[in-house]
Structures are given as structure tokens and as C-alpha cells.
Amino acid sequence: MMALHERAMVTPQSRPSLPRHVRIQFDPVRQAFAVLSPESVFWPNEISLDILRRCDGHSTVSRIIADLADEYEAEEEDVAADVAAFLQEWSDRLLVKL
């Protein structure tokens, strides 16, 4: 099959961003943040939201990991695998651009 793109893989140097068709929005009716995408609405938990909000196209994955480790007072190596797995999964579903 001829694809125009290849599957993107998370690296510490990736600078993730949200693609145009995905956005995070506060829903005043449900008092919660929603992630809106073409066919689905997601309700991310606090940690997922903290990762997604840092997907600004500038911060690298290692920067995001360091930030989160700081914020959650955890070791970077404990955070790293979870963040990478999360971003890979969201990238595979085309909800995050790497």
C-alpha cells in the first residue's frame, strides 16, 4: 500500500502537538475538559490532560517528562515510560502529531 506518511514513533526529541482536527475544550455543562475529535469525544483524566496540554509543538518529549516529574514530585524514569506509551498510543490514533 502506498502511504504518503510513515507511522511516527515517539523519541525523546519529538515535539508533539495536537493536529488541527483535535482540540481540548472546557465544557461548562459538565464542568470538565473534553478532547474533541472527528468521531469521538474523550474525557481525559488529570494526568492525560497534563500531558496533552504540553503538546504545544515546541516542548520536546524529554522536556514534557521533566516537567511532569517535577509537578508530580516523581522520578523522571518512573514518568518516562508512561508518557512515551501514552503519546505513542495517541499518535497511532492520529490524535497527537509527533
Place this chain on the structure above:
Amino acid sequence: MIEPLLPPIGMLAELTHRCPLQCPYCSNPTELLKANRELNTETWLYLFRQAADLGVLQIHLSGGEPTLRRDLEQLIAGLSARGVYTNLITAGVGIAEGRIEAFAEAGLDHLQLSFQGARPATTDRIGNSRGSHEKKLETARRARAAGLPLTINAPIHRHNIEEVPEFIELALLLDAERLEIANVQYGGWALINRDALMPDRAAVERQAAIVEGAREQLRGILNIDFVPPDYFAIYPKPCMGGWARDAFMVTPDGTVLPCHAAQTIPWLEFERFGDRTLAEIWTDSPAFNAYRGTDWMQEPCRSCDRREIDWGGCRCQAMAIADDAAATDPACVKSPIHARMARIIDDARIAAEGMKDREGFVYRRIGGAPTAVPPDRVKPALTV
């Protein structure tokens, strides 16, 4: 157990029943509304504001062909101003120069483009519109050039099921993010054309394997959503995610429905926007409450451990095949008349052998439906 009533998340707005194509599987009702029955711009905008207030986060702008509404840019802008996610569902034929760009500028979030075939001849024949395939390709290119993310929607049936690999190639070629391989649901016009559209069992199995393989191979490149065909299923789909549970739809004249085919359930009365507010209809409409939750269920649904997964399946399919809208969807293996599905597949195969492709279709157009659907289609014999 009554669960608390939650606000709706999604809404399908059928802005018009007018359409340049005549697909024989159209989900619109067989009684199509003419343009003079359509809500005006102001009323749609008012309805959209109420929807947003009610908690709707996503609106699918559909039809008919929604781009035939000259005020579509205005409607998109109104939704966008309220932060509602907008998805335009279009056949992509005859969209005037500059309009796709105007939709994008008005804040359109996503465009879903249907292809009746992966090959030009198939598209043109199924939609009964010469040159439509070429126009769709052009629409896809213009949408991508305007920066709009794209889903290709492929409604699948006997006449294009072998084109599934080509649909995948087409979606990749057009730089789509999503491909829907959506087997036709036999309501609306598709129910009239069921014999002509029903695929063979072997083709359905080949298709499932192809989609599964492509999904694996194209992970992170193309999302393939697969809507399997009900008649070949073991468990039913949770139609609309459950009746009046988190989505609803509005017809061109403002009638508010729990799903496309709800009007085929003869004893339900539906309300129109304007007579009541959307919030009142969502909360209080007897038609919305008729099959909401699980209280209405009969056996085997009532005691089934899947009752809050499937929500009983599709009420309209239960109506069409079991002649009882409160019955278990016959697509479910636990339905006492599940075997009828296999018989319908066999009957369709035999009937289709006697048809040439084109003569088998009743094309969708205003006044095009037979005055009465043959009774055996709607109310099959009571024995299996």
C-alpha cells in the same frame, strides 16, 4: 434501575433532503421532504444555540446534501462561535468554487466525503450520477488544500464489497486521516433495496480479514473504522450508543428524532423544534423516553449481561424484522428470531441472481419510493 439523564454529546443535523445523488442505500426516510419544508437560517442558528446550551459538543451537518444549503457557511460560523465541533458530511458533488475554503474559514473542523465506489464506474452507477467520482476526487483535493482533515466514507454492499482494498488505496492517495468501511444499514431506502444490496457471506468474511490486516499495517497512518453488517453479526450494535442516550438528530423540517429511522415505529409521535425547546424534547418527549435506558426491555435483553453494552441493539431493526420495536434486535444471536437474518441473506442472494445490477435498484429521489413497501419486507411472517 433508572440512570440519571445525561445531556446529549452529539447531534446530526439533516439540513436538507435535496441531493444530487440517488444512492439506493440512503438512510433518509422514503418520504423525502421538499425544499419548502426546510427550516430557515435563523431557526437552525437558534436550534444550534439551544443544542450548545444543552451540552452538545459535536454536530454533524448532513442531509441529503448539506452544501445545497446556501447558508451553510453561516451555520458553520454560528456553531464555531459556540465552540461546537463541526463535521460536514458531504457527497462532494457540485460544490461551487471557493465554498470549501469558505467553510474552512467559517471554522469547519472536519470534512467527511462519501465515495460510492473506489472505481469511477461504480461511484457513478451507485449514485446514478455520471462524472460524480471525478468531482469527489476534486472535492477531496480542495478540502486538503484548505487544510481540512478528511474522512473517506465508503458505504459497503454487494456492488462494491470487492473494492475494499481499493477504497483503502484511495483514502491513502487522498491523504485522508480516516476511512469508514461502513456496511449498509438496512433502514430507509436500503430496506427497499435490501435484496439488491445484501452481500454474500464469503465476501463479508473476506472484507473483515482485509480490513483487519490493513488496520494493523496502517497503524498511525490511517484510522480505519469498520461498521460490520448487522445481518451477519452475532451481537447487535449499540445503535446511536443507546436510544436517546447521548445523541439525537433533527430532520430538515425540525422534527427531533432519537435516530434516522425512528419514524418507522408507527405509534411514536415526534416533536418539532419550535413547538418545544430542545431541552424539553430531550428530557420529556414520550418518544425519547420510550426506549431509553433498560426499563422497557423484554427478555432476553432484560436479564442479559450485555444490556448496557448493546442497549438492545437497533429499535428500528427490531420493528422492521420482528414487528416489535421493543424486541431484541434480531441481529443478536440471543434473539428468538435470529435465524431469520440468515434466511433474509439467502433470499436476497437468490433474488439478486435474477436481477441485473441496475434494474435491481430503486433509486432514491423525491416520489421515487414505491407507494407501499411490500408487506413481507416490513412485516415478515411470524414463523422463523
